[in-house]
Amino acid sequence: MTARPWLVALCAASLTIAASAQADVTLSTSNPPVDTAIGSRLGALMGVEATSLAALSGDRLRRIGAPFSRNGDERVVGRVMTGEGLDALPRARGNAEWRCMAEAIYFEARGETVEGQYAVAEVILNRVDSPRYPDTVCDVVNQGTGRRYACQFTYTCDGIPEVVTDQRGWHRAGSIARIMMDGAPRPMTRGATHYHADWVSPTWARVYPQTARYGAHIFYRQN
Numbered sequence: 001m002t003a004r005p006w007l008v009a010l011c012a013a014s015l016t017i018a019a020s021a022q023a024d025v026t027l028s029t030s031n032p033p034v035d036t037a038i039g040s041r042l043g044a045l046m047g048v049e050a051t052s053l054a055a056l057s058g059d060r061l062r063r064i065g066a067p068f069s070r071n072g073d074e075r076v077v078g079r080v081m082t083g084e085g086l087d088a089l090p091r092a093r094g095n096a097e098w099r100c101m102a103e104a105i106y107f108e109a110r111g112e113t114v115e116g117q118y119a120v121a122e123v124i125l126n127r128v129d130s131p132r133y134p135d136t137v138c139d140v141v142n143q144g145t146g147r148r149y150a151c152q153f154t155y156t157c158d159g160i161p162e163v164v165t166d167q168r169g170w171h172r173a174g175s176i177a178r179i180m181m182d183g184a185p186r187p188m189t190r191g192a193t194h195y196h197a198d199w200v201s202p203t204w205a206r207v208y209p210q211t212a213r214y215g216a217h218i219f220y221r222q223n
Helices: 006-019 058-064 083-088 096-109 114-129 137-141 167-181
Strands: 069-071 074-076 194-197 210-214 217-220
Touching: 083 167, 096 114, 096 137, 096 167, 114 137, 114 167, 114 194, 114 210, 114 217
Parallel strands: none
Antiparallel strands: 069 074, 194 217, 210 217
């Protein structure tokens, strides 16, 4: 969502505003899809060849960066919350589900803070857990793909090729994806299932309660 160059996003936003009269679609937004009565299967998300945060010692965590930060009065434990800490982790690996998560974090939020990137990962997993949405990461991320600017995650249908050019950003996104899919807690967005960039105002943002804000992204929970 904020990962694209600002000029490209601004031009695309103008096109989307014109199209929004025909459909409830807003650029740089995770939009509400039709309900999908599918149960959660979080266990299926666990990748092979995982580099798990749990495998690192407490001393190692302290050396590579603070393992928690604060969101209000809640401690976010079991995570590496600094860019330097993520950079020091071994390269994360996983299956296709892990890659879908890493790509979503990279293309949607690599320009955001570490907290903002974790928050996007939370939204994806919250959707996986919800009976309203598909029950795998890849299906959640790619829902609606193929309809220009009518998908759930803009980077999958904006017509811009997905090419990883920022290796440090990719390393961080992959590490966050691995940490989250290995079962890290999700208190930062308080159950959010939606988010949008602060320069747009989708109709559902006036209905769903706002739960958090990180950088340019505002988060909401579907009732």
